[in-house]
Amino acid sequence: MTAYLDHASTTPLRPEALEAYAAAASLAGNPSSLHSSGRRARAAVEESREALAAAVGARPAEVVWTSGGTEADNLALKGLYWARRDADPRRRRVLVGAAEHHAVLDCAAWLAEHEGADVRLLPVDADGRADLDALRAELADGAGEVALVSLMWANNEVGTVQPVSAAAELAHAAGVPLHTDAVQAVGHLPVDFAASGADALSLSAHKFGGPVGAGALLLRRGTPLVPLQHGGGQELGARSGTLDAPAARATAAALAAALADPGEGERTAALRERLVAGLRAAVPGLVLRGDPVLDAAHRLPGNAHVTVAGCEGDSLLYLLDAAGVECSTGSACQAGVPRPSHVLLAMGLDEGEAAGALRFSLGWSSTDADVDAALAAIGPAVERARRASGSARTSRARRRRPAAATGAPSAGTAAEAS
Template sequence: MRTAYLDHASTAPTRPEAVAAWTERAGLVGNPSSLHSAGRRARSAVEEAREEVAAALGARAGELVWTSGGTEADNLAVKGLWWARRAQDPRRRRVLVSAAEHHAVLDPAEHLREHEGADVRLLPVDAAGRTDLDALAAELAQAPEEVALVSVMWANNEVGTVQPVAEVAALARAAGVPVHTDAVQAVGHLPVDFAAAGVDALSLSAHKFGGPVGAGALLLRRGTPLVPLLHGGGQELGARSGTLSAPAAAATAAALRAALSGQDAERERVAGLRDRLLAGLAERVDGVRVRGSLTDRLPGNAHVTIDGCEGDSLLYLLDAAGVECSTGSACQAGVPQPSHVLLAMGVPAEQARGALRFSLGWSSTQEDVDAALAAVGPAVERARRAAAGSSRAGRRRPAAVAS
């Protein structure tokens, strides 16, 4: 059975260019911090990749800090900026983050609240998942000297809505507050210009655009104070200790180069597949609701909720039919919960439980879309029967007798 992989937002298939760059570099020995010839060759590979990735994203080479991926980059930005700002002025305790952020931003902020007394405030989003700029302006106007940082993602990982990052940065800059943006879903898929956006820190992850898993970076505007998470060898000018991976850096640069080559045409191609998928879902299944912005959206994101279904059930049924996608729910302690993103958008919990996210990318084809459309109707029918049966069984269950 042919498998249709429609989960690029989770991880994209590794591009051949990245595999080739990794293989070539991994066959050579050398620690980039060593001073002998092998070390200098490894350092050269790291620095060439740093220059290429930074330039492609509108940054200077000295503004790129290599990390193990997007989660580390987000943690380094949120915690590192907060610690640095608090050290400068103990009044700066407030952290402003969008309510629809990835947990790689929300959880570090929550950690600071629980363990270090941060005042974390969630910025509301509208029905499309777009951050409320008026709410941000009001928060910044209220004692701006107490705000440590603002973090708003470039594009939402679940519903695909592109955020008004430049407007967020302008508001924060006027209040003297640094801005971090989680651009993990945007880099390689949308035009991303670090300098033009006006942000102070930007996170990216290589495997989202066809690079290796375990590789990423934080772009940090020159002069922005940051306290490191890791201490050790003092690599990356002290911002991130640890032996640098020359193969990972080379493969990241190769993947980004491939992703940006003909990006406009590729974005149009992928968006066309997405629109065809969404139109086909609406034709074949009653109760399909598209979530997220219909205009300002990641090209490969097709997020829907389907009435009368549990997203987890649909995922397993589609997987059995050879279609791989994801749900919009997070699983905490083994109990499926409605997506915090959808709830923040005002979606009722009952509808949020029926979430499915199809995400397309560089390897996606018309055949993948056809396979998904062929499988989704029978899957929904079975999922609805199962949900109805479960509901009837629940109504028939006798009341517990107290002992």
């Protein structure tokens, strides 16, 4: 039996979402059509929009349906940047957190390369929390040049909750809009769009038990935005394309189910705390990364991100997978080359420390049995990974060492020995 502890990557589809999707998918009708089937599909979309908006403290007119978090992030950053630059050509500076998801970082990098953006990364502290003093300094340095600020609600790797409301207050005082990537937060933490002060917020259905390929951008009323795609003018022109009524139904149903039980977050957090305590007891040299305070004000309830000294995270992942425990590493592979996590490096870890990263993430379907399986597997996995790492280091050292000559050691060998 598999212990699935990778909910931060994608959460299993909730039964309520599957039922809603199947019911809506069995019906024909384009939501933009005027006949009865079209009007029925439109009603499904709008009812789902109203339900989603109510769940996250937004107005229905502020919900723009997207294909998920990545599209929502791109629509927010590019759309806000273009609108602000078009209104004032001086506004080319984009401020983003150094520990953001690549959907934000890579989008900002694209704007720098192709659209002349001046991208500035906001540093984070050792817990992965954004430095508000750095944001304040950037805004004071050139408020008239800043197009937007983007700061995630909660970090996808180490789980640290970010000071979004405080950042939005600073940004607004300088006349700058703020976007927040709340993909990891919605459905797991209290999220109130209106109260947060954010001007745009990204969410993704498959992070809270909805379908993959569905999400939304919340856009505060009156916020200028240039669309990425053009066509039928759906979503008030912000995002053209035929609306996916079944996905909207399933997204709203999943979020309603996620928020229906106020004790679910506490249950998940209790499982996480037992997992963290067991990991620390089983593995010498294991360090919990992210905010050490394990409550919803500081950390995602299902997140347990650790680093293990003397191990490669990839090796641990494969060994745990072979034992029936599924989790993830803190590294990203680009072009097939393993790289240390940019989040951990931004937090001040060196590459060696960042190499041994593992992220266990729990959710609505997690059980005590999943935690038991992880705790039973982690000790043997670490032991094998450390042996393999030690053997690899010995092998590399031998390859670097000059071949010994017959008789007395050479000058080079003697110098190395000293």
